[in-house]
Amino acid sequence: xxxxxxxxxxxxxxxxxxxxxxxxxxxxxxxxxxxxxxxxxxxxxxxxxxxxxxxxxxxxxxxxxxxxxxxxxxxxxxxxxxxxxx
Amino acid sequence: xxxxxxxxxxxxxxxxxxxxxxxxxxxxxxxxxxxxxxxxxxxxxxxxxxxxxxxxxxxxxxxxxxxxxxxxxxxxxxxxxxxxxxxxxxxxxxxxxxxxxxxxxxxxxxxxxxxxxxxxxxxxxxxxxxxxxxxxxxxxxxxxxxxxxxxxxxxxxxxxxxxxxxxxxxxxxxxxxxxxxxxxxxxxxxxxxxxxxxxxxxxxxxxxxxxxxxxxxxxxxxxxxxxxxxxxxxxxxxxxxxxxxxxxxxxxxxxxxxxxxxxxxxxxxxxxxxxxxxxxxxxxxxxxxxxxxxxxxxxxxxxxxxxxxxxxxxxxxxxxxxxxxxxxxxxxxxxxxxxxxxxxxxxxxxxxxxxxxxxxxxxxxxxxxxxxxxxxxxxxxxxxxxxxxxxxxxxxxxxxxxxxxxxxxxxxxxxxxxxxxxxxxxxxxxxxxxxxxxxxxxxxxxxxxxxxxxxxxxxxxxxxxxxxxxxxxxxxxxxx
Numbered sequence: 001x002x003x004x005x006x007x008x009x010x011x012x013x014x015x016x017x018x019x020x021x022x023x024x025x026x027x028x029x030x031x032x033x034x035x036x037x038x039x040x041x042x043x044x045x046x047x048x049x050x051x052x053x054x055x056x057x058x059x060x061x062x063x064x065x066x067x068x069x070x071x072x073x074x075x076x077x078x079x080x081x082x083x084x085x086x
Numbered sequence: 087x088x089x090x091x092x093x094x095x096x097x098x099x100x101x102x103x104x105x106x107x108x109x110x111x112x113x114x115x116x117x118x119x120x121x122x123x124x125x126x127x128x129x130x131x132x133x134x135x136x137x138x139x140x141x142x143x144x145x146x147x148x149x150x151x152x153x154x155x156x157x158x159x160x161x162x163x164x165x166x167x168x169x170x171x172x173x174x175x176x177x178x179x180x181x182x183x184x185x186x187x188x189x190x191x192x193x194x195x196x197x198x199x200x201x202x203x204x205x206x207x208x209x210x211x212x213x214x215x216x217x218x219x220x221x222x223x224x225x226x227x228x229x230x231x232x233x234x235x236x237x238x239x240x241x242x243x244x245x246x247x248x249x250x251x252x253x254x255x256x257x258x259x260x261x262x263x264x265x266x267x268x269x270x271x272x273x274x275x276x277x278x279x280x281x282x283x284x285x286x287x288x289x290x291x292x293x294x295x296x297x298x299x300x301x302x303x304x305x306x307x308x309x310x311x312x313x314x315x316x317x318x319x320x321x322x323x324x325x326x327x328x329x330x331x332x333x334x335x336x337x338x339x340x341x342x343x344x345x346x347x348x349x350x351x352x353x354x355x356x357x358x359x360x361x362x363x364x365x366x367x368x369x370x371x372x373x374x375x376x377x378x379x380x381x382x383x384x385x386x387x388x389x390x391x392x393x394x395x396x397x398x399x400x401x402x403x404x405x406x407x408x409x410x411x412x413x414x415x416x417x418x419x420x421x422x423x424x425x426x427x428x429x430x431x432x433x434x435x436x437x438x439x440x441x442x443x444x445x446x447x448x449x450x451x452x453x454x455x456x457x458x459x460x461x462x463x464x465x466x467x468x469x470x471x472x473x474x475x476x477x478x479x480x481x482x483x484x485x486x487x488x489x490x491x492x493x494x495x496x497x498x499x500x501x502x503x504x505x506x507x508x509x510x511x512x513x514x515x516x517x518x519x520x521x522x523x524x525x526x527x528x529x530x531x532x533x534x535x536x537x538x539x540x541x542x543x544x545x546x547x548x549x550x551x552x553x554x555x556x557x558x559x560x561x562x563x564x565x566x
Contacts, residue, residue, distance in 0.1 A: 005445060030392075
């Protein structure tokens with residue numbers, strides 16, 4: 001569980017660890033029922049979008065309000081340092 | 087001004103004839119909200135100033151003789167995972183508590199373009215993860231019919247606001263039943279459109295292959311009106327569809343005689359509450375009386391749907407929520423290195439259910455387990471989809487209960503997450519298959535709690551669903 005938490009960018013504190021482990025294994029036990037089905041000849045579900053295709057727009061510059069505008073109003077974003085020395 | 091007993095169409099007609107001004111209605115509505123919401127707690131953010139400003143400019147337009155739009159001056163509420171520019175979009179999470187949206191969701195843009203006035207942002211289970219609105223990081227919303235019970239979830243605030251007359255319609259989002267289940271618990275209409283029918287631009291992502299925005303309203307007609315406005319292609323959402331938008335409102339009165347309605351036997355086995363069963367059985371009788379052909383059908387993979395859904399939804403959520411890293415959005419905790427900063431931010435920003443699902447999803451996607459869990463779930467999803475494809479060769483629509491029980495008590499299911507997941511049994515197949523579904527009130531149980539009936543149809547058959555629901559509503563008279 002600690003390994004998975006690490007992958008997920010989470011921590012598992014000692015507090016409530018047992019409870020969480022119990023809940024997750026109950027859910028995984030429940031999910032086990034999927035093994036009763038033979039899916040060897042079945043493909044993964046296609047995207048349920050109409051026609052199974054993405055709807056793409058033309059690659060043209062267009063005016064829009066939104067995130068680019070947010071950058072304009074505040075000038076710059078200040079973010080925490082995410083580069084470390086080795 | 088009491089919104090009970092008034093419809094959107096009636097309200098717009100009153101404005102048009104200048105029997106009422108928009109400003110007096112909206113200002114009276116906020117008085118109602120002040121009185122009702124301290125008990126129900128449907129809203130995270132109220133938008134009084136902006137709503138009154140919109141109301142005044144609409145009044146000026148009406149006074150100058152402008153023609154007004156179908157939703158002109160109609161008060162609507164918006165679930166707080168749908169963005170409105172310059173307003174906080176919290177998703178019911180500490181992570182985004184102070185995050186202000188830089189743009190407006192397409193569905194909201196379109197509703198406002200049709201004249202609707204947004205009165206506020208409604209409470210939800212954090213990031214849409216829950217079935218009771220108890221997973222909101224801020225407070226629990228209560229069912230207006232019984233304040234000791236949950237309103238359902240995750241769009242519980244939207245459902246409660248409509249049911250208690252604090253808005254005439256609302257937007258919600260539905261990933262596994264989050265519009266239909268609270269609609270059922272609160273006695274209102276809730277429509278989950280076909281995946282792709284409504285743009286998701288501006289909806290904060292939970293499980294992207296299933297998320298869909300849709301309306302909640304008191305009557306079917308308002309749901310039809312809202313769907314007609316919010317549907318359609320949007321170049322900001324590559325999964326939105328350009329499929330023809332039906333004339334949902336005028337189509338309501340087209341004949342339904344000889345429509346074939348399937349009753350899936352798997353939805354009537356197991357833990358279905360006997361009172362809910364009786365209401366659904368009389369709903370079936372009512373459709374027979376309206377000249378529909380009723381047929382028993384089978385959707386054999388129904389029993390696998392919850393397991394399939396919780397793997398796929400958790401996997402997608404674990405990926406979607408990776409973006410909350412303390413750098414790009416909302417909350418940011420400090421740490422001695424980036425890894426510690428991510429972990430601290432995510433530990434203080436996410437509630438327990440969200441963390442549980444991220445862990446489950448990360449596990450299902452991790453090396454060595456991907457095939458056993460995620461890939462297998464995707465294959466079973468194919469089987470669920472095929473069940474429906476086969477069923478729709480023989481029937482036009484499918485009728486089921488929306489939920490196995492009526493609204494449960496606050497706290498009743500919080501100790502056991504699996505128990506809570508199981509309450510979504512009838513609503514999640516629709517999301518796995520990308521189908522449209524609607525929940526319509528079909529009566530009350532012996533303690534006065536609403537019971538909901540669900541109708542499902544093939545992709546893009548919202549017109550048929552709304553029509554069936556409309557006939558049922560007229561014949562049954564179960565509207566609040």
